[in-house]
Amino acid sequence: MQVEPKLISALIERWRPETHTFHLPCxxxxxxxxxxxxxxxxxxxxxxxxxxxxxxxxxxxxxxLLGAIPDRIKGGRIEMGWLRDTFWEPDDDSTELELIRYARAYILQIIGGYLMPDLSRNLVHLRWLLKLVDFRAAGELSWGSTVLTTLYREMCGATVPNKAKIEGCLSLLQSRARYWLSFLRPRVNHPHTFPLITR
Structure with missing residues (x-):
């Protein structure tokens, strides 16, 4: 989903940190x-x-956890480009350990590029990699609440004057706004698609 900066900016203008709500005409x-x-x-x-x-x-x-060390690690963050280049696609004869490492790298790219991106949109913190040691344990974590907490924190910070950029899952914010405001809703051929953001 392509993020629309003007829509995000308009929503942030209506965000009230004291109540964690948007004040909209509706x-x-x-x-x-x-x-x-x-x-x-x-x-x-x-x-x-x-x-x-x-x-x-x-x-x-x-x-x-990945079987490779990036050239640069800045403050516990690595470049998304390094993840893409290093873990492009596993070979057909990859071992189970190699497939697990590719899966970790892919999930890390989703976290850093989509769910909880930083301001640069090019770095991901390795603290998320520590949560991917055991996939079964990672599946028992409340990732949704982490994404929402990150977005709330960023929206509160964005209400400060002169703040030019915002981190977090902006596609979630934009997708949700489309359903609050009927004139923004896209026409969908498959209204019962899950998750809703894929419509």
């Missing part, structure tokens, strides 16, 4: 965990995504 509204689940298909039940952003050696973490 009334007050907000994005809820249910919206995250329906729009993105992310789990909202489960354990909170917590942990430190500090690591003694991010290079060692990358080597252990």
């Amino acid at each position: 009334g007050e509204c907000t994005i809820t965990l249910e919206d995250v689940q329906l729009q993105l298909g992310l789990p909202v039940d489960g354990y909170a995504v917590t942990g430190s952003t500090q690591s003694a050696d991010w290079g060692a973490v990358c080597y252990e």
Whole structure:
């Protein structure tokens, strides 16, 4: 989904940090965990995504979990381009361990490029990689609440004068706005598609 900067800007102008709601002509509204689940298909039940952003050696973490060390690690962040180039596509004869590493890299790209991108839209923090050690445990985490918390924090920060950019899942914000404001709704051929953002 292509993000529309003017729509995002108009929504941020109507965001009230004290109530975490948008003040729109149709009334007050907000994005809820249910919206995250329906729009993105992310789990909202489960354990909170917590942990430190500090690591003694991010290079060692990358080597252990991805099997490769990026050339540059800045403040615990790596470049999305390195992930794309290094983990383009697994070979047909890849081992199970290699496939797991490719899956981790792919999920990390989704997190850093779509669900919780930073301002550069080109870096992803390795703290998310630490959550992908065990896929079964990662599946029990409430990723939806983490995405929503990140978006709320960023929208509150964006109400500060002279803030030019915003992080977070802006496609969630935009998709939700299309359903609040009927004149923004796209025509859909398959209205019962899930998650809703894919319509």
